Amino acid sequence: MIVLDGSHGEGGGQILRTALALALVTGKAFRMERIRARRAKPGLQRQHLTAVLAAAEVGSATLEGAALGSQELVFRPREILPGNYRFSVGTAGSATLVLQTVLPALWSAAGPSELELQGGTHNPLAPPFDFLQRVFLPVLERMGPKVEARLNRHGFYPAGGGRVTVTVEPRPLRPIALLERGPVLARRVRVLLSRLPGSIGQREADAVCRGLDWPSECAHIEWVDSAGPGNAVLVEIACQHATEVFSAFGQRGVPAETVAEEVVRQARRWLDADVPVGEHLADQLLLPLALAGGGQFRTLPPSSHFETNRHTIGQFLDHVVIEVQPQGAESCLVTVEVR
DSSP: OEEEETTSTTOSSHHHHHHHHHHHHHOOOEEEESTTTTSSSOSOOHHHHHHHHHHHHHTTOEEESOSTTOSOEEEEOOOOOOSEEEEEOSSSSBHHHHHHHHHHHHHTSSSOEEEEEEEBSBOTTSOOHHHIIIIIHHHHHHHSOEEEEEEEEBOBTTTBOEEEEEEEEOOOOOOOEEOOOOSEEEEEEEEEEESSOHHHHHHHHHHHHHHHTOOGGGEEEEEOOBSSOEEEEEEEEEESSOEEEEEEEOOTTOOHHHHHHHHHHHHHHHHHHTOSBOHHHHHHHHHHHHHHTEEEEEESSOOHHHHHHHHHHHHHOTTEEEEEEEOSTTOEEEEEEEO
16 A cells, blocks of 8 residues: 655645545555645645545545544445546545546546536636646647546635536547647636625736736636635647647735736746746646646646656556656756656
C-alpha cells in the first residue's frame, strides 16, 4: 500500500484529489496521513469528503477514515463503474474539483458516463467552470476523451448552489505537445453579476479594458442566476493553438478596480511570457500526460500545485519522469516521458 503525507507540498486538497484519481486508474490502494495538517481547519472538509465519496462510488472502493475533520484516510479501489452519477458538495466548495477527482477514471472506463455536480462553480479557491469548459476540456479532447460540460446554474461563494452537467465518452489517451500558442485570434472580457448593482460590473469592465489596452467592445456584462450574490471577472484570450481564461472574484469591501487589476495581472503575465499553457492548465495537464505516456508543453514557472501533482504522480507511476527546464525568468519547458 502506498503511504502519503497529506501535508506535503502545498498541503491542501490537491494531493488528496490527485491520489484518489491515480488510485482509481491504477488500482493501487493508499493510506494518507496528516491530511491538510498545516491548514487553519485541518483534515477533510466538506469539499474534500465529497471528492472521497465520489471516488469511492465510481471505483467501488472501500474506505477507512472518511469523515469530516479526519486527518487519515485509507482508500482501496476495486472496479471502475461507468454510469449516471450525482454528487453534491453541499457548500460553495468547488464542484469542478470534485469532477477533477473522478474524471480520469471515467474517461478510461468501459462505457460512457453522465454526472450532475452541485456546489461552487465560481469561487476564489479554484479555477471557474469557464476555465474547465473553454481551456482544459478542449485540450483533453485533443488527447482523445470527449468530455462535454454544461453550466445549469452559477454557484458563487459563500452560497454555492451551482449545478453542472458533464458527459464523458471514454477514448484512449494519446500524448500531446503544446509548444506555441500562435497569434491572438479573439479576446473577450466577461463580467458576471448576480444580485449586485450593475455599476460594479461596469467599473470592472472599464478597468480591465484600460489595463489590457483593449477596446470597450471586448467587454460584456452578464446577469446570471445563482443562490446568492456574486461577481466574477473573466478574461478569455483565444490564440491559434491555445486558449486561456483568467479570473478574479468580487469580495465584500474590495473595490471593483482592485478585482480588475488582479485579472489584468494574470493575463499580462501570460501574454508577456509568450507561452501556450497557463499556470492552472499546467497543474491539470500533468496527470493526463502521465497516463498517456508522454507529452510536452511550455508554461510559466511551476506553482506549488504543479509540484504537488508532480510528486504524487511519482508515488503511483514510478516509470513516469516529469522534467522542468527553465527557458528564462518567466517560462519553462515541461517534458513528461516513460523510462
